[in-house]
Amino acid sequence: MKNFHFYWFKQIVANNGKLERRLSLGEYKRALSWSKYLVSSGAEIKGEGEEEWSADMSELYIGNKFASGRHSRIYRGIYKQRDVAIKLISQPEEDGDLASFLEKQFTSEVALLLRLNHPNIITFIAACKKPPVFCIITEYLAGGSLRKFLHQQEPYSLPLNLVLKLALDIAHGMQYLHAQGILHRDLKSENLLLDEYMCVKVADFGISCLETQCGSAKGFTGTYRWMAPEMIKEKHHTKKVDVYSFGIILWELLTALTPFDNLTPEQAAFAVCQKNARPPLPSTCPRAFQHLINRCWSRNPDKRPHFEEIVGILEHYSECVEQDPEFFSSYEPRKDHRLIGCLPRFIANRR
Numbered sequence: 001m002k003n004f005h006f007y008w009f010k011q012i013v014a015n016n017g018k019l020e021r022r023l024s025l026g027e028y029k030r031a032l033s034w035s036k037y038l039v040s041s042g043a044e045i046k047g048e049g050e051e052e053w054s055a056d057m058s059e060l061y062i063g064n065k066f067a068s069g070r071h072s073r074i075y076r077g078i079y080k081q082r083d084v085a086i087k088l089i090s091q092p093e094e095d096g097d098l099a100s101f102l103e104k105q106f107t108s109e110v111a112l113l114l115r116l117n118h119p120n121i122i123t124f125i126a127a128c129k130k131p132p133v134f135c136i137i138t139e140y141l142a143g144g145s146l147r148k149f150l151h152q153q154e155p156y157s158l159p160l161n162l163v164l165k166l167a168l169d170i171a172h173g174m175q176y177l178h179a180q181g182i183l184h185r186d187l188k189s190e191n192l193l194l195d196e197y198m199c200v201k202v203a204d205f206g207i208s209c210l211e212t213q214c215g216s217a218k219g220f221t222g223t224y225r226w227m228a229p230e231m232i233k234e235k236h237h238t239k240k241v242d243v244y245s246f247g248i249i250l251w252e253l254l255t256a257l258t259p260f261d262n263l264t265p266e267q268a269a270f271a272v273c274q275k276n277a278r279p280p281l282p283s284t285c286p287r288a289f290q291h292l293i294n295r296c297w298s299r300n301p302d303k304r305p306h307f308e309e310i311v312g313i314l315e316h317y318s319e320c321v322e323q324d325p326e327f328f329s330s331y332e333p334r335k336d337h338r339l340i341g342c343l344p345r346f347i348a349n350r351r
């Protein structure tokens, strides 16, 4: 039997600079209780398709826990000499329904991650399934979540060119995801991670689904503050639920605030569905963004643009700002949403 203590011993002693500090006794014991399941006790029978993604446990070093999800703990680690994040999901012994839900969620997340390959989507590396513990190994993104980054900023302080760049990263990732026929369904700033170059990557595909297999949103565990009204109401939903969430994220980028922070998530859900409430757009918000945000979070999903169009709009804004730094103050939206040339002032002035 490969002794998992050996891994820990190696991990603690090697402490090769990438693992920031030694584990406290508490952390060690907690990690022990989860990771003992991860070490194989010899020959094992792999489930269908498991060869494709199954991690070689002898190459995995688990470091410190640095974040937690509702049913998971996230550790730093090294896998095949690469910095990784290891999400450990443990099935509760006492709750069979939750245990089987978590197993299904794990299987679905791995199956979706496996087919994704895009610079604005988190890179999947491997996974392991050793009930009652599962793990998902992905690239480690050193910049943390967009939510954490925004909370470190002064409200309304993000420069518009940075807002544009971050929005475009997210929109590119989402355009790709939708082109693969996948709905994210839990798009929020906490699930958007930054690398060391401030590139945003879409993460956490726990409740994502293939468009053809999404079914109803009954018993959903997404996050109300970012959730489209049709999903809150557990109605039929489409890719446009992600566009609604993107509208809320655009608002977050422009304000660096939490949406509906004066309301509980349940009150926010009620206000969105019953009163068609949305977070207030600041008076300083450029009209170009106001126009796009209002379209993205329309009550009617058909009025929300597809990500393809959103990418086109944001790229157009980027080009225009490059040509004319005053573009945002002179922008007038068109009723038919058509993009017209940037008409930079320096050209107009030359005429």
Ligand SMILES: Nc1ncnc2c1ncn2[C@@H]1O[C@H](COP(=O)(O)OP(=O)(O)OP(=O)(O)O)[C@@H](O)[C@H]1O
Residues within 6 Å of the ligand: 067, 068, 069, 070, 071, 072, 073, 074, 084, 085, 087, 122, 138, 139, 140, 141, 142, 144, 145, 190, 191, 193, 203, 204, 206
């Ligand atoms: N690859 C990674 N690199 C850096 N940080 C990460 C990585 N994966 C996850 N995190 C951090 O861990 C947090 C939780 O991760 P994730 O959302 O995947 O877990 P989860 O169990 O699905 O959470 P929840 O169910 O609560 O949404 C993220 O918000 C982020 O701060």
